[in-house]
Amino acid sequence: MIAALVLKRLGLGLLTLLVVSLLIFFAVELLPGDLAQAVLGQAATEETVAAMREQLGLDRPAPARYLDWLGGVLTGDLGTSLLSGERVSTAISQRLLNTLFLASYAAIIAVPFAVILGVFVALYRNSIFDRVANVATLVSISSPEFFLGYVLILFLSVKTGAFPAIATLRGDMSLIDLLYRTFLPALTLVLVVTAHMMRMTRAAIINLLASPYIEMARLKGMPPWKVIVKHALPNAWAPIINVIALNLAYLVTGVVLVEVVFVYPGIGQLLVDAVAKRDFPVVQACCLIFAATFILLNLAADIGSILTNPRLRHPK
């Protein structure tokens, strides 16, 4: 039963990924004229455009080129940058690691913090503490990432000099140094994501508090924290795991703006640069990576909620 559900969800995820790769590849076909013309501009002569076309393989039909591209992606070959002539995969690999480092740094701080705080707020709901947390998290969710980023830079870097404002990375840095230098961008992400996760954890737990078994636990004289930890939380895991995965997926988008604010050498910055220079192979590769991460995390969320659902684990 569970295996069938999980397999079905996996298949659906792969199908979505395939459709999205189609979307990303054929979006470039929307270019007025074609890729060669767009890159070289109006002033280019017929011959140079024709040469470019040949070099890019544009004389072949689009479906054949899509299959080539897809085959390349599956074997780790993402094409060649139009501007530098460099392999896209070499340009991306280090930056992808940097971005993953930043995102996991933020996630490792944010996830436990948010869940514990969410349980706490659900326990003391409607108290002054809950209301202050509600307002604070709303403010943090509503602020654009660059606002939070610049506020943190102003107070924690410029005014006090506690942390560096620009995240320069070198290969020979120790882990401690790395964590210190990337603290501000990580903190910005933590602020945004924690607020989301905490609110949704609170909502997930409070939703359950109206159930009969919670009332039963309360009536037999259990203390409130025990009711929540022993009875509400195990049943809230599915929505909470969902929330965590959704917010990690949200980190994927948030990371683009944060990387630009802190000049962090990650894949988001690369994407923004490539968009500005209209370097389409790089744009396609970055978009595909972002979309794939997003889809996989959503997939993980769904599978996680299938696996943690006690009703599915013990079929009647």
Next chain:
Amino acid sequence: MSDPVFIALCLGGLAAAVLVTWRMGQMSAMRTLIFCLILAGLLALFLGAPALRFSAIVAGLVAISAAASWVFRAALLMVAPTSMGPALRAAPLTAAFGMLVITIYAIAGIFAPLIAPFGEAEVIAGAFAPADGTMILGADQLGRDMFSRIIFGARNTVGLALLATTLAFLAGAAAGLFAAVRGGWIDQILGRVVDVIMSVPSLVFALLILSILGTNLTIIVIVIAVIYAPRVFRLTRAVAGGVVTMDYIEAARLRGEGDWYLIRREILPNASAPLVAEFGLEFCFVFLLISGLSFLGLGIQPPTADWGSMVRESATMISFGITTPLIPAGAIALLTVAVNFVVDWMLYRSSGLKV
């Protein structure tokens, strides 16, 4: 005021307030004040007087906005029709604050040319000239009046976001209602299309399309509508799907009413509350996305005043401790916070007041 005197005054004042509330028997207020006292004491102990001074300023600002919201709610109660009285009276101060901010932004946007002391692109001073009598927020990197540009930005940025949201909302809601009423293969196809669009992160999707089609305002509005219509579709489909199974819909169908009648007279009146709240939420998302795009240089192009690009243009100044980039960024944050406060209140009301 020297630092020790300031600390003593702060802590002494808080302690006196604790005593007063204790004598008056206001226990919850007293607990809050004790919490503040401990917090202030810790701040003074570990971070020193500047941190305490900063917190005092923040607390003062919060108090002033709370007072302003209270006054605004009282004023609204006087002009609002009596049917809205009880709901409004029970509105939390945060919701009143949200409405106050939205009103101010609306006035600023609509009457921008009358309020702004200078033109949108008028150069009146040196680059980054500090605030003085004529320019209350100082000048930007080209010597244009920051305050005037913020006012015009209310018109441009918010106007664009409103337009995109309305388009997304109309398209999404229409498709959702249609899918709910018709069902069958139309419903299935629309649902799958929506799944695909929602499986790509919105900012990445926007960057991809804008890099291909270029950044002009029509394209931005359409792309954003395409990205956000699916969210509205899902919600409308879910809400309307619940209504469609009702007996009165069956009765109307048997009477021979058409789809349009069903949508207009039977479904919409029963689905309006969550839809209105969704419009507010949707606006926040769209507004943040548009600001993010402008911040990346892909939104509204200069010299048109726009908050996102204003942050980007002056961003480097933050490393010299100049707060200019925080003003437009704060303007964006303030509006989103305000809309969220109001939406939060509406959701709370329409959710049947859960614990």
